[in-house]
Amino acid sequence: MNAPAPALILDAVSKEFAQRRSLFGRPAAPVRAVDTVSFVVNPGETLGLVGESGCGKSTLARMILRMTRPTTGHVLVEGKRVDALLPSEVLAYRRQIQMIFQDPYASLNPRIRAGDLIGEPMAIHGLARGAELETRVADLAAQVGLSAAMLGRYPHEFSGGQRQRIAIARALAVSPRIIVADEPVSALDVSVRAQVLNLMADLQTSRGLSYVFISHDIGTVAYLSHRVAVMYLGAIVEIGPARDVLRRPRHPYTRLLLEAVPVAHPRLRVRRREVLPGEVPNGVGLGAGCRFAPRCPMAQERCRVEAPTPRAIDGTRLVACHFAEDTPDLPKGLAA
Ligand SMILES: Nc1ncnc2c1ncn2[C@@H]1O[C@H](COP(=O)(O)OP(=O)(O)O)[C@@H](O)[C@H]1O
Ligand code: SF4
Ligand SMILES: [Mg+2]
Incomplete structure (x- = not known):
């Protein structure tokens, strides 16, 4: 039997940002926020994407979601290049892939009631209306653990975890195949993080969803991911099955990330320290050698050239x- 076609393919995707030109001196070199990233995500699979703040995770997410174009390379969703969609294909693409953001309060319109927030995407895509829409909204709300009585409330009347549940229901409303979740639990209280992650895991099983799960916290990524990709300064430095990468990291940076978290819960660890030793460079003027060399405890002469x-x-x-x-x-x- 042939393996199923990947839900998502990234083919050598890069993104450069122009730097503001200083008044004097030479024009600044562009920042390479994402550098030649390639991976696939299979149906029903979670790819965890982890790396420190500023390493390019959100920029990558935005390219997958078609919110910004790659400078070079291609993103393919269900086999179609998203930069080359015909106008008639865009709506279908928007149903195939949805995003969950870090801050559900910022991503939910504060003047719209929860029920309408969940129903809106179905109405926009013409998937249901009237009584059927109401039934489907109540059904979706139940699936994410919200009661029908809550649907008349406004976003500010909910807790952070409940707001993220609304955002998840809203994303699910169009029955997507893929969800890109960019730091979905990072703004939540530690006590509710596991609940939201468990909900995401259950929904994946019941709906066969593919996830790109993004976090700066490798413990959170460990919780859901089947495979893990570790990003440093815009590039993937290690990618493989979660078990292997988390138990026996082979890139010194992955190892440092894992060393920086203590074991609190075997699969959901709490950060011990936010940052690793050394400055996080910003991808400007990367030299000829390994991008991690300035911070790498194992660096040798060869690494610098x-x-x-x-x-x-x-x-x-x-x-x-x-x-x-x-x-x-x-x-x-x-080891995880
Ligand atoms: N619109 C933009 N213009 C210029 N630089 C940007 C822009 N968006 C992101 N960057 C830069 O790209 C790099 C990666 O940012 P980002 O993708 O937000 O990282 P992360 O999500 O991993 O924290 C950072 O150096 C950031 O300053
Ligand atoms: S500096 Fe050398 S040892 Fe360290 S990650 Fe780069 S290639 Fe590996
Ligand atoms: Mg980000």
Whole structure:
């Protein structure tokens, strides 16, 4: 049997932003926010995308969602290049893929009641109206754990977790195949994060959804992901099955991310420290060598002159490091 076609394909996607020109001196080189990112997401699969703030995660999400165009490379949703959709195909594309944002309060119109927020996408896409629309809204609300009595309330009358449930119901309203969730639990109280993540996991199972799950927190990513991609300064430095990447990281950066979180819950860890040692550079004027060399505890002379290209390690993953085989295993008890 042939493997199912990927739901989402990123083919060497890059994004550059022009820098503001200073009054004096030479024009500034553009910032490469996303640098030649390639991956696939299969039907029903969660790809977790993790990396520190500023590494390009949201820019990548925005390109997948067609909110900004790649400078080079292509995004394909259900086999179609999203930069080359015909006007007649755009509506169908918008039903195939939906987004959940970090801050549900900012993404929900405060003057619209919850029931209308959930029903609006169905109305816009002409999927239901009248009594049928009402039934479907109540049904969706129940699926995300909101009671019918709550549908007449406005966003400010809900807790952060409930607002995110509204946003999830709204995203599901058009029956998408893929959901891109950009830091969906980062703004929530730690106590409700697991509930929202569990809801997302249940919905994935019942609906066969594909997720691109984005977080700066590797513990949160570990919770849902089947595969994990680790991003550093716009590029994926390690990608592979979650078990392998989280238990036995082969890129020194992945290892540092995992070392920086203590074990609180075996699969949902709480951050110990927000940042790793060293400055986070911004992708301007990356030199010839490895982008991680200035912060890498394993850096050698070769790393400063030759950029590592991603290569297969252990048969299951790609790692962009000359010395991936030498990365020490995590201390006992730290592996996810
Ligand atoms: N519209 C923009 N114009 C210029 N630079 C941008 C823009 N959007 C993002 N950037 C830059 O691109 C890099 C990646 O940002 P972003 O994708 O938001 O990262 P993340 O979501 O991982 O925190 C950052 O250096 C950021 O300053
Ligand atoms: S190539 Fe060198 S600098 Fe880059 S991650 Fe590997 S060891 Fe570190
Ligand atoms: Mg972001």
